[in-house]
Amino acid sequence: xxxxxxxxxxxxxxxxxxxxxxxxxxxxxxxxxxxxxxxxxxxxxxxxxxxxxxxxxxxxxxxxxxxxxxxxxxxxxxxxxxxxxxxxxxxxxxxxxxxxxxxxxxxxxxxxxxxx
Amino acid sequence: xxxxxxxxxxxxxxxxxxxxxxxxxxxxxxxxxxxxxxxxxxxxxxxxxxxxxxxxxxxxxxxxxxxxxxxxxxxxxxxxxxxxxxxxxxxxxxxxxxxxxxxxxxxxxxxxxxxxxxxxxxxxxxxxxxxxxxxxxxxxxxxxxxxxxxxxxxxxxxxxxxxxxxxxxxxxxxxxxxxxxxxxxxxxxxxxxxxxxxxxxxxxxxxxxxxxxxxxxxxxxxxxxxxxxxxxxxxxxxxxxxxxxxxxxxxxxxxxxxxxxxxxxxxxxxxxxxxxxxxxxxxxxxxxxxxxxxxxxxxxxxxxxxxxxxxxxxxxxxxxxxxxxxxxxxxxxxxxxxxxxxxxxxxxxxxxxxxxxxxxxxxxxxxxxxxxxxxxxxxxxxxxxxxxxxxxxxxxxxxxxxxxxxxxxxxxxxxxxxxxxxxxxxxxxxxxxxxxxxxxxxxxxxxxxxxxxxxxxxxxxxxxxxxxxxx
Numbered sequence: 001x002x003x004x005x006x007x008x009x010x011x012x013x014x015x016x017x018x019x020x021x022x023x024x025x026x027x028x029x030x031x032x033x034x035x036x037x038x039x040x041x042x043x044x045x046x047x048x049x050x051x052x053x054x055x056x057x058x059x060x061x062x063x064x065x066x067x068x069x070x071x072x073x074x075x076x077x078x079x080x081x082x083x084x085x086x087x088x089x090x091x092x093x094x095x096x097x098x099x100x101x102x103x104x105x106x107x108x109x110x111x112x113x114x115x116x
Numbered sequence: 117x118x119x120x121x122x123x124x125x126x127x128x129x130x131x132x133x134x135x136x137x138x139x140x141x142x143x144x145x146x147x148x149x150x151x152x153x154x155x156x157x158x159x160x161x162x163x164x165x166x167x168x169x170x171x172x173x174x175x176x177x178x179x180x181x182x183x184x185x186x187x188x189x190x191x192x193x194x195x196x197x198x199x200x201x202x203x204x205x206x207x208x209x210x211x212x213x214x215x216x217x218x219x220x221x222x223x224x225x226x227x228x229x230x231x232x233x234x235x236x237x238x239x240x241x242x243x244x245x246x247x248x249x250x251x252x253x254x255x256x257x258x259x260x261x262x263x264x265x266x267x268x269x270x271x272x273x274x275x276x277x278x279x280x281x282x283x284x285x286x287x288x289x290x291x292x293x294x295x296x297x298x299x300x301x302x303x304x305x306x307x308x309x310x311x312x313x314x315x316x317x318x319x320x321x322x323x324x325x326x327x328x329x330x331x332x333x334x335x336x337x338x339x340x341x342x343x344x345x346x347x348x349x350x351x352x353x354x355x356x357x358x359x360x361x362x363x364x365x366x367x368x369x370x371x372x373x374x375x376x377x378x379x380x381x382x383x384x385x386x387x388x389x390x391x392x393x394x395x396x397x398x399x400x401x402x403x404x405x406x407x408x409x410x411x412x413x414x415x416x417x418x419x420x421x422x423x424x425x426x427x428x429x430x431x432x433x434x435x436x437x438x439x440x441x442x443x444x445x446x447x448x449x450x451x452x453x454x455x456x457x458x459x460x461x462x463x464x465x466x467x468x469x470x471x472x473x474x475x476x477x478x479x480x481x482x483x484x485x486x487x488x489x490x491x492x493x494x495x496x497x498x499x500x501x502x503x504x505x506x507x508x509x510x511x512x513x514x515x516x517x518x519x520x521x522x523x524x525x526x527x528x529x530x531x532x533x534x535x536x537x538x539x540x541x542x543x544x545x546x547x548x549x550x551x552x553x554x555x556x557x558x559x560x561x562x563x564x565x566x567x568x569x570x571x572x573x574x575x576x577x578x579x580x581x582x583x584x585x586x587x
């Protein structure tokens with residue numbers, strides 16, 4: 001099973017349509033096979049990204065905000081979409097492997113520095 | 117200069133402050149995490165405060181305001197300048213919402229140090245929907261056209277509306293140059309300011325100068341008070357100079373300087389007036405030909421011709437005639453309270469074959485005439501104006517040398533001779549003589565060019581001219 005996480009730096013990208021970087025991982029029997037790899041796209045394009053998801057035979061997409069039409073397209077293609085995830089993609093992947101990742105999950109982020 | 121600051125005494129609860137805002141708003145800390153937000157932001161994003169507070173604003177807003185890695189927030193924090201950006205967000209319901217973001221810096225009263233940011237999100241989806249409806253209706257019904265040539269014009273118009281460059285609109289009389297200019301203006305960022313139209317061919321030079329640039333009291337006899345010119349009236353808006361080809365040469369110089377400097381002296385004035393005006397010019401003449409003849413300044417031509425729209429004559433707009441006939445018939449029937457439904461086959465045949473030298477204006481007038489005259493439910497051949505049948509026997513010649521969109525200004529090749537309806541009662545020698553005359557008229561007596569138009573050698577033309585008694 002192949003998993004794609006839309007990324008922006010260390011975090012899950014805020015938006016699917018603005019994603020220019022993705023992390024690909026292969027999972028078998030709940031374990032990560034080899035290392036995850038990062039792919040930089042030519043430009044942010046939801047259409048190109050959707051095509052890539054189809055070509056790479058991705059089974060699960062983990063992303064941030066996504067427009068309904070793109071979400072519907074992916075789910076129509078029998079791809080599981082875990083959207084509106086907030087957090088760094090390494091932790092997100094670990095959570096997914098542990099079977100604990102849900103749509104809308106907010107991973108523990110620093111809640112300090114509220115100095116105002 | 118020391119900046120005066122005012123603050124509400126005591127500590128203000130930010131949530132209370134934001135609750136009074138008419139738009140979705142949030143306060144961020146120095147690290148751009150959300151400190152406080154109002155209910156409107158909760159509703160807009162779909163995140164409640166329990167989740168949003170303490171989280172980086174980017175993850176909650178999910179905007180496209182080029183804030184990758186907090187760039188916009190960082191810029192505001194560094195420069196202190198308020199930034200306003202139009203963009204969109206994708207909310208928790210997977211819906212894209214157009215938004216105007218305004219990000220401003222919050223400082224502390226005592227140390228004047230930056231302590232955070234205020235982010236206001238104005239939902240502009242209603243405004244955008246209205247604009248789109250207006251655009252659609254203006255683009256498609258106010259200006260009618262389904263022909264490929266008009267579609268090309270429609271495609272380029274929104275792009276032109278978004279720029280600030282001067283536009284030159286060319287096209288025969290009655291092709292709708294004014295309408296196009298006004299539509300571009302209304303849909304441009306200058307749309308809420310004035311659209312001032314002035315016909316450069318309708319006034320004598322001195323009067324035109326005064327109309328365009330204004331005058332000061334005592335500048336000439338009768339100038340009893342200061343008068344603001346059209347350029348001043350159109351400040352921040354658009355000035356539409358129609359029949360620019362008829363503008364006198366001395367005024368062309370002044371217009372050029374306004375375009376270059378964005379400032380001018382009113383007639384008799386000593387103080388330079390600064391203006392911010394977009395210029396759209398239109399003409400039914402070929403400006404490049406006028407430049408060649410020395411009737412139009414070349415530098416002004418290039419200055420105006422930054423963007424160019426050529427409106428095709430009606431006879432080149434396949435399919436549009438029928439569409440326009442029906443549109444105007446419906447319009448006039450409603451206005452006149454008549455129950456006219458359509459054109460009879462015979463009437464329609466004549467109307468479709470007619471070349472419409474006056475273009476849409478003429479077509480509209482013909483339909484208005486028919487709608488007034490007609491007493492039945494269908495417009496018959498008898499209801500058509502008589503001159504339509506008379507004109508059919510005339511040789512049609514275009515007013516403006518034919519030029520397709522985008523190339524009207526560089527037509528170096530001779531204009532094609534349009535011989536749509538040769539005189540049916542005449543024989544070939546008479547027609548040939550007419551053709552020669554027509555070609556010579558078009559080329560203003562230049563035999564080489566006339567021969568080229570006719571597809572003959574120069575000698576052949578000469579021989580035929582002698583035969584017809586034209587040499």
